[in-house]
Amino acid sequence: EIKEFVQSSGEDGFVVLSLGSKVVGRFSGNKPETLGNNTQLFKWIPQNDLLGHPKTKAFITHVGGNGISEAIYHVIPM
Structure with missing residues (x-):
């Protein structure tokens, strides 16, 4: 499901959002x-x-260690 959504992004690409545990609320349903x-x-x-996908344009993050390292490795703006 993710792969199809990412591939359908066209030339505009996509943005990855990862906020970690400091988010109030939850999505289910x-x-x-x-x-x-x-x-x-x-x-x-x-x-x-x-983050390694060629269509990734940006990464919105809570600045956790893994995410920072991965974004730097893949040269994705945060």
């Missing part, structure tokens, strides 16, 4: 009606694989 078609929610993402 149906996709909110106000969420655009250009957004997908997942309970888990293969973060390093997504």
